[in-house]
Amino acid sequence: MCQTPENPQAVYKWISGKSLPSLDNFIILSRLLHTSIEDILVIDGDIVRLWYILFRKLN
Known part of the structure; x- marks a missing residue:
């Protein structure tokens, strides 16, 4: 069963x-953004990379 955040705070x-999304939420995010889980997984605090990927996918 897919889980969704109970509130935007998540x-x-x-x-x-x-915190990190659950595996279910990683799968949902990757499908919504048409990318792999590896592309949205932030390693070593690389938040700038995540924002770049989100911006590129949403625009």
């Missing part, structure tokens, strides 16, 4: 690095 926690 997304802010993901972006700030305080």
Whole structure:
């Protein structure tokens, strides 16, 4: 079963690095953004890379 964040705070926690999405949510995000999970996975605090990918996919 797919899980969705119960409130927008979950997304802010993901972006700030305080928590990570569940595997289900990673799959949902990758499908919504038409990209792989690896492309949206932030490693070593590379938040700039994540914002670039999100901006590129949404515009």
